[in-house]
Amino acid sequence: MKFSEVVGQQSVKRALIFSKKENRIPHALLFVGPEGCGKLGLAVAFSQYINCENPQEVESCGICPSCLKYQKLVHPDLHFVFPLMKVNENTLVCNEFMKEWREMLNSNIYFTPLQWYSHIGRENKQGTIYAEEAGEIIKKLNLKTFEAEYKCMLIWLPEKMNITAANKLLKILEEPPSKTVFILIAEETEQMLSTLLSRCQLVKIPPIKDSEMHEALSNQYQVSEHDLNNAVLLSEGNIIKAFKLLENNSDNQQFFESFKNAMRLAFSFNVVEIIKWTNEIAGFSKEKQKDFLMYMLKVTRDNFLITEGAENKVVHRPEEAEFSIKFHKYINERNVFTIVKELESAYNHLERNGNPKIVLLDMMLSIALIIKS
């Protein structure tokens, strides 16, 4: 992974590169930063840089044998430790999950602990770094360096170490093996042993700057400037949050079209088309069906507010605002409560595993009758 693959963080990158140029690479670094700032990516890019056989001014070369292995995360002197969860008290160590870890990191360098747990099929559990892992770390460090200048041991979320693991790691850091760089990558340090903290050189990673976030997002998403600015503003430097906002955004576009269709069909009471519509929505994933109903609820309430003259309380997108100019008068004090009740009841039925085709058809027929009356 090259530095350029990590969004922004120019001053952190500069300081890291400087430490290599000055030959003052600490044997233990602690990267601390909030979710979605890129600290894991920076740790991998830095490890690649210090082992690059032909490092450039501000970047690793990307083509030497070391870089090629680093790009695929398969370099034999690059080691990872990350939280896992035991099943039936069986010992688990990171080596057993390297395939999943590489898949995760290769597809996206920005992810939350929950996204990692969900990737290994354990979304409802809390991860831990167990004492056995410390034994693994010692084993790996005792191996002779295969081909790199530095062995790099990257520990993602050291705050998840149990106390035995943390104490064992402390012992290793007290007598650090030569030519080994530990990079601990933490979101919060309150739960970490203070003795462990004092062994590491702290590198604070701030949230991503708005201008850098804007540039990165505009390269990845084809969305309007309005939606882009909105995502930058709401994400507060957390790129994972910005991704989610923009992905929901493409759902929102689809939801808006489906809502418009639903209202058109309700007015025309075209049952054949209504059935087609419900089948289409029933084809969404369960979560998306529920998100769509929440969206319908929001738009219904927004239009009622506009009818009541409270448009200043409504936050909507330009195309939604345009649609509401004509539509809002159909949502009024005579029907808003029954429509909302129908939507809420459909939502509850879906949550209790009701058949979506039936639930949505019932809902649509009721809403059509309410709107026409």
Ligand SMILES: [Zn+2]
């Ligand atoms: Zn290189």
